[in-house]
Amino acid sequence: MKVTFYGAAREVTGSAHLAEFGENSILFDCGMFQGRRKESAKKNKQFPFKSDSVTDIILSHAHIDHAGRLPLITKEGFGGRIICTRATADICKYLLEDSARIQESDAAYLNYKTARGRLYKLNKVSNKNSKSAQRIREALKPVGQKLNLKAIDEVLYEHNLSKIKPLYDVEDVKRTLSGIEAYPYRYPIKIGKDAEVIFYEAGHVLGSAISVLRIKDNGVEKRVCYTGDLGRPDKPILRDPSLNFEEQDRNIDLLIMESTYGNRMHGQTEDIKIKLKKAVVSAYDQGGTLLIPAFAFGRTQELIYVLHQLYDEKAIPKLPIFLDSPLGAKLTKVFGDHPEVYDQEAHKTFLERGENPFSFKEIHFTKSVAESMELMREERPHIVISSSGMCEAGRILHHLRYKIHNRKNIILIVGYMAQNTFGRRLLDKGMEFENNGRIGEPPVLNFFNKSYPLLAKVVKIGGFSAHADKEELIGFLKKSNLNIKKIAVVHGEEESALSFTDTLKTDGYEAFTPRFKENLLI
Numbered sequence: 001m002k003v004t005f006y007g008a009a010r011e012v013t014g015s016a017h018l019a020e021f022g023e024n025s026i027l028f029d030c031g032m033f034q035g036r037r038k039e040s041a042k043k044n045k046q047f048p049f050k051s052d053s054v055t056d057i058i059l060s061h062a063h064i065d066h067a068g069r070l071p072l073i074t075k076e077g078f079g080g081r082i083i084c085t086r087a088t089a090d091i092c093k094y095l096l097e098d099s100a101r102i103q104e105s106d107a108a109y110l111n112y113k114t115a116r117g118r119l120y121k122l123n124k125v126s127n128k129n130s131k132s133a134q135r136i137r138e139a140l141k142p143v144g145q146k147l148n149l150k151a152i153d154e155v156l157y158e159h160n161l162s163k164i165k166p167l168y169d170v171e172d173v174k175r176t177l178s179g180i181e182a183y184p185y186r187y188p189i190k191i192g193k194d195a196e197v198i199f200y201e202a203g204h205v206l207g208s209a210i211s212v213l214r215i216k217d218n219g220v221e222k223r224v225c226y227t228g229d230l231g232r233p234d235k236p237i238l239r240d241p242s243l244n245f246e247e248q249d250r251n252i253d254l255l256i257m258e259s260t261y262g263n264r265m266h267g268q269t270e271d272i273k274i275k276l277k278k279a280v281v282s283a284y285d286q287g288g289t290l291l292i293p294a295f296a297f298g299r300t301q302e303l304i305y306v307l308h309q310l311y312d313e314k315a316i317p318k319l320p321i322f323l324d325s326p327l328g329a330k331l332t333k334v335f336g337d338h339p340e341v342y343d344q345e346a347h348k349t350f351l352e353r354g355e356n357p358f359s360f361k362e363i364h365f366t367k368s369v370a371e372s373m374e375l376m377r378e379e380r381p382h383i384v385i386s387s388s389g390m391c392e393a394g395r396i397l398h399h400l401r402y403k404i405h406n407r408k409n410i411i412l413i414v415g416y417m418a419q420n421t422f423g424r425r426l427l428d429k430g431m432e433f434e435n436n437g438r439i440g441e442p443p444v445l446n447f448f449n450k451s452y453p454l455l456a457k458v459v460k461i462g463g464f465s466a467h468a469d470k471e472e473l474i475g476f477l478k479k480s481n482l483n484i485k486k487i488a489v490v491h492g493e494e495e496s497a498l499s500f501t502d503t504l505k506t507d508g509y510e511a512f513t514p515r516f517k518e519n520l521l522i
């Protein structure tokens with residue numbers, strides 16, 4: 001059998017690993033490359049293998065860096081099955097639709113910029129009021145809140161300018177979804193005549209799975225295990241990453257293992273519940289809003305879950321919670337639909353008492369933009385959870401516009417804020433002001449063409465990460481009942497992947513860090 005690494009090789013995104021044996025060509029994940037725009041766009045455009053020769057896809061979970069190119073491979077002729085867990089299938093529907101919409105609007109914006117560029121040129125070389133310039137100016141005017149796509153298209157065509165097409169659209173997503181086959185965990189799924197795959201819990205996000213591919217290659221039994229992304233033990237809602245594999249899955253010829261935090265530790269785990277409790281009580285006492293930017297998938301539901309627990313325990317005043325994220329609301333419903341994957345604690349705390357952790361009196365899902373606007377002006381103490389997680393776009397920015405300059409409000413940071421994002425500036429400036437005892441002029445943040453003093457209190461809670469850290473990754477190997485022949489370290493920045501490979505070697509494992517398109521025979 002040949003295994004080739006077509007993504008997430010010495011980087012974090014674009015997961016895609018191809019296992020070829022006999023008549024089978026099985027792809028583990030089909031993820032999108034993310035990061036620097038131009039570079040990723042180039043890598044995403046074309047598969048380095050023949051899309052229509054892939055026979056099946058095994059999908060570890062619904063995150064876009066693992067599932068984001070499924071619609072593209074489908075568009076390019078892949079017609080096999082996409083095999084995943086039931087929860088992953090349900091989450092995929094919304095994340096892939098969302099991804100298609102982002103692709104479409106990104107392409108529309110780039111085309112708008114091309115047309116605008118032509119207008120600037122015309123303004124320079126000819127009369128501003130030339131017919132051409134006027135036509136472009138007309139085409140660039142939005143219709144309502146939206147770009148006039150048809151008019152912009154016509155301008156590009158008339159001026160012989162190249163048009164950017166989205167990687168895929170909502171129709172491609174529909175076709176992709178019809179190819180998905182969803183199964184429970186620990187249920188062997190037949191692939192062709194020589195293979196089976198079985199999913200074990202990965203504890204990373206709802207539906208995430210460790211896959212073990214069982215094959216017969218020229219009469220010889222082989223096992224390839226793919227961790228996908230590994231979660232942390234003792235997280236709310238989800239079961240811990242599986243350590244107990246069935247007897248026939250314990251001898252692994254090749255383990256393809258993630259290494260996002262292969263060279264780092266998460267640090268002291270903070271008690272999320274205690275910190276969240278403190279933030280809610282402060283907001284209540286100050287008569288303010290507790291504003292939480294959060295990713296729509298994962299973080300949002302963990303917050304709702306813990307808040308519900310605190311309400312049931314009567315540990316905090318029952319402030320109304322508003323989830324102001326249309327995508328977040330849909331995904332929260334999916335969480336509610338899949339109690340079969342909850343851990344023991346969730347069963348005890350909620351299900352045994354006949355409660356749905358994600359549906360209770362105090363939680364409200366804002367539906368329309370009008371409702372969201374009304375909420376921004378709400379004066380009574382309340383909690384808002386909204387996206388995007390890094391405050392780069394979305395409704396969270398509008399909430400910040402209304403709340404950031406008032407000292408009675410609290411902005412709670414619960415997620416990773418990447419460099420150069422608005423969320424990172426908010427976090428850094430806010431924490432600096434807090435650490436200096438809020439003395440002197442407050443920091444200023446610029447957005448929506450205005451400057452706002454950051455007077456709301458910024459609080460950070462760590463410990464929400466969905467990825468195992470170095471020690472937990474090693475812990476997974478040591479505590480599980482797997483006997484592993486060889487480990488391919490993927491899904492980590494080069495430094496992290498190489499460092500983790502070294503750690504593994506020191507521990508006596510045979511490990512290596514494949515490069516893009518590198519392959520090995522097992």
Ligand SMILES: [Zn+2]
Binds near residue numbers: 066
């Ligand atoms: Zn992930």
